[in-house]
Amino acid sequence: MIIDCHGHYTTTPPGVGAWRDAQVAALTGGPAAADGPFPVTDDEIRASIEGGQLRVQRERGIDVTLFSPRASWMGHHVGDATTSRDWTIRQNDLVKRVCDLYPANFVPVAQLPQSPGTSIDASVRELRRTVEELGFVAVNINPDPTGGYWTGPDLGDRYWWPLWEAMQELDVPGMLHVSQAENPFFQTTGSYYLSADTTFFVQALSTGFMKEQEDLRLVIPHGGGAIPFHWGRFQGMSVREGWDFEGATERIFFDTCVYHQPGIDLLLEVVPTERVLFGSEMLGAVRGDNPGTGSGWDDTGKYLEAADIPADARSRIYEANARAVYPRLASYLA
Amino acid sequence: MIIDCHGHYTTTPPGVGAWRDAQVAALTGGPAAADGPFPVTDDEIRASIEGGQLRVQRERGIDVTLFSPRASWMGHHVGDATTSRDWTIRQNDLVKRVCDLYPANFVPVAQLPQSPGTSIDASVRELRRTVEELGFVAVNINPDPTGGYWTGPDLGDRYWWPLWEAMQELDVPGMLHVSQAENPFFQTTGSYYLSADTTFFVQALSTGFMKEQEDLRLVIPHGGGAIPFHWGRFQGMSVREGWDFEGATERIFFDTCVYHQPGIDLLLEVVPTERVLFGSEMLGAVRGDNPGTGSGWDDTGKYLEAADIPADARSRIYEANARAVYPRLASYLA
Numbered sequence: 001m002i003i004d005c006h007g008h009y010t011t012t013p014p015g016v017g018a019w020r021d022a023q024v025a026a027l028t029g030g031p032a033a034a035d036g037p038f039p040v041t042d043d044e045i046r047a048s049i050e051g052g053q054l055r056v057q058r059e060r061g062i063d064v065t066l067f068s069p070r071a072s073w074m075g076h077h078v079g080d081a082t083t084s085r086d087w088t089i090r091q092n093d094l095v096k097r098v099c100d101l102y103p104a105n106f107v108p109v110a111q112l113p114q115s116p117g118t119s120i121d122a123s124v125r126e127l128r129r130t131v132e133e134l135g136f137v138a139v140n141i142n143p144d145p146t147g148g149y150w151t152g153p154d155l156g157d158r159y160w161w162p163l164w165e166a167m168q169e170l171d172v173p174g175m176l177h178v179s180q181a182e183n184p185f186f187q188t189t190g191s192y193y194l195s196a197d198t199t200f201f202v203q204a205l206s207t208g209f210m211k212e213q214e215d216l217r218l219v220i221p222h223g224g225g226a227i228p229f230h231w232g233r234f235q236g237m238s239v240r241e242g243w244d245f246e247g248a249t250e251r252i253f254f255d256t257c258v259y260h261q262p263g264i265d266l267l268l269e270v271v272p273t274e275r276v277l278f279g280s281e282m283l284g285a286v287r288g289d290n291p292g293t294g295s296g297w298d299d300t301g302k303y304l305e306a307a308d309i310p311a312d313a314r315s316r317i318y319e320a321n322a323r324a325v326y327p328r329l330a331s332y333l334a
Numbered sequence: 335m336i337i338d339c340h341g342h343y344t345t346t347p348p349g350v351g352a353w354r355d356a357q358v359a360a361l362t363g364g365p366a367a368a369d370g371p372f373p374v375t376d377d378e379i380r381a382s383i384e385g386g387q388l389r390v391q392r393e394r395g396i397d398v399t400l401f402s403p404r405a406s407w408m409g410h411h412v413g414d415a416t417t418s419r420d421w422t423i424r425q426n427d428l429v430k431r432v433c434d435l436y437p438a439n440f441v442p443v444a445q446l447p448q449s450p451g452t453s454i455d456a457s458v459r460e461l462r463r464t465v466e467e468l469g470f471v472a473v474n475i476n477p478d479p480t481g482g483y484w485t486g487p488d489l490g491d492r493y494w495w496p497l498w499e500a501m502q503e504l505d506v507p508g509m510l511h512v513s514q515a516e517n518p519f520f521q522t523t524g525s526y527y528l529s530a531d532t533t534f535f536v537q538a539l540s541t542g543f544m545k546e547q548e549d550l551r552l553v554i555p556h557g558g559g560a561i562p563f564h565w566g567r568f569q570g571m572s573v574r575e576g577w578d579f580e581g582a583t584e585r586i587f588f589d590t591c592v593y594h595q596p597g598i599d600l601l602l603e604v605v606p607t608e609r610v611l612f613g614s615e616m617l618g619a620v621r622g623d624n625p626g627t628g629s630g631w632d633d634t635g636k637y638l639e640a641a642d643i644p645a646d647a648r649s650r651i652y653e654a655n656a657r658a659v660y661p662r663l664a665s666y667l668a
Contacts, residue, residue, distance in 0.1 A: 020568050063406055085520070093432065123605055148484065150484070150517055150519040154518070179344070184488070186484070187537075190532075190539075190540070190571060191532050191535075194559075194560040195529035195533055195560075197421075197560075198524075198525050198532070198559075200561060202520075202525035203519075203521075204522075206521050226532060229563035229597050230557070231355065231596070232592070232593035233592070233593045235594075235631070236622065236631030236632070237523065237620050240619075240620065259564070260565055260604070262565070263563050263564060263565065280594075285567075286570035287574060288570065297567070297569070297570035302618075
């Protein structure tokens with residue numbers, strides 16, 4: 001079985017974007033966006049999925065995708081806590097509809113109604129609602145909801161503790177994934193995503209906060225940003241800085257969203273097998289085919305097939321690791 | 335011949351730090367720091383170098399190091415333009431003294447008196463002074479002088495043009511190297527350095543500004559941050575975003591400051607040989623030996639020796655590429 005741990009609903013029907021546009025326009029005096037769910041029909045959802053993610057799943061032999069709202073659209077920096085709550089609830093409910101329409105193919109993962117400078121409690125409430133009431137199996141956490149100004153509490157701050165505690169109680173892992181860069185210094189899916197991935201790993205390493213959260217499991221997307229490429233740098237720095245490299249990061253997992261063979265080979269060489277999760281982020285920031293190979297850039301299964309690793313390691317990366325990291329997946333895979 | 339393109343004076347005698355402390359204290363009402371150069375003797379300089387960088391050079395067979403002031407100490411966010419000018423001139427003059435004492439071993443590279451929100455003209459003046467009057471061969475440029483708040487002009491902004499033009503006129507390359515993270519969200523030598531390296535490459539790629547600066551050559555340290563690990567991601571994104579991957583980045587060079595064998599192997603596999611420069615950043619953020627190999631983490635020549643590349647590629651990385659990127663080196667190597 002092949003489980004893709006990293007997929008977003010990037011192909012939403014037009015009613016979703018129209019609702020969001022209205023919500024944003026209301027922030028500067030426009031009429032309020034409509035009450036109730038997004039004006040989107042099941043047929044529109046089917047059309048948006050069957051020609052996109054579902055088609056690619058079938059082409060590539062992916063059995064199931066952990067499916068969350070489009071990351072770059074979370075936009076936690078937009079508006080205030082109410083803005084973020086109203087948007088997030090609808091986005092999560094929409095993902096739930098997709099997963100209910102295709103229960104064998106997509107398993108729901110939530111975004112949170114984070115808003116810079118506000119309490120984490122609203123996020124804990126939405127986490128509980130999505131997991132306990134809607135059957136979500138994991139959550140995306142944005143550790144920089146400022147959109148690239150990086151001025152909130154770091155991951156070692158007690159600000160995050162209620163969220164860590166709820167995640168452990170509910171037995172769900174979190175993927176650390178930022179959203180759109182509001183700061184124009186960054187390009188969202190390139191420099192911002194990869195800088196964020198790198199930064200959050202270093203925060204976990206330097207603060208050691210996960211040692212106090214004994215069952216917390218975190219996933220860093222995009223192969224961990226710069227981390228595996230600089231594995232030796234961080235091992236060496238840890239000695240000098242007194243960081244516990246192994247202990248502080250042993251429950252951090254890396255997906256395989258690295259879109260060329262040498263990158264995947266390096267990832268598999270330096271990161272312990274049990275901490276690698278198959279992911280492709282399709283349909284994501286990188287679409288289309290590599291003219292050098294004729295395959296999709298994000299067809300990460302091809303790189304995994306070509307990698308010089310034992311078959312049982314490949315199988316763990318495809319399935320067993322995801323089952324261990326996302327225990328609530330089991331009920332969907334029965 | 336082995337040329338190390340990336341070395342900083344990280345072992346300065348105590349008089350340097352004392353002067354800087356006084357300068358910083360003066361910003362909040364302390365007495366002004368002393369006029370004139372740092373109170374440091376030639377014997378103190380010799381002691382600081384002979385037990386440090388010179389010893390390591392000899393142990394590792396490095397012939398010459400491009401030597402600049404300590405990067406994390408540039409601190410462009412501290413004080414104002416006068417603060418930065420007074421500190422930078424002294425730091426560059428000190429590096430010149432080191433290189434005059436050891437002309438066969440160290441070649442001077444400047445820092446610039448950047449200060450957030452001020453004109454680039456002061457930096458152009460210091461560039462001219464160091465190159466034309468003192469014989470410096472290159473310059474370190476900090477594209478985020480805010481210290482991790484990332485709120486200045488990006489590299490594609492015309493703000494930088496007077497600097498690019500002067501560099502081309504003088505035929506000196508620039509290393510894009512940030513300084514200490516003032517923003518506590520970042521750890522200076524880990525998440526900040528690598529995020530910066532990644533971000534500046536993406537700025538060059540997405541803006542294409544180097545295509546208008548036909549002789550400009552830029553070096554990204556620390557192996558280019560996350561870039562080589564995600565080479566496929568950026569190739570694929572370029573197609574979708576309409577960026578000219580080759581044309582926009584063909585005069586960007588990467589050093590070998592990647593401190594483990596798999597990282598160096600990947601760097602050499604994906605980046606064209608003519609764009610890789612030998613560097614070790616000793617004595618830098620990562621000191622001490624890897625217990626798994628018994629060698630220094632930053633002994634990057636060992637990785638290069640073990641890499642599966644032709645001898646002439648290794649020779650280019652050690653010497654020929656540096657001669658091409660830093661033409662003013664020639665007079666020192668005669």
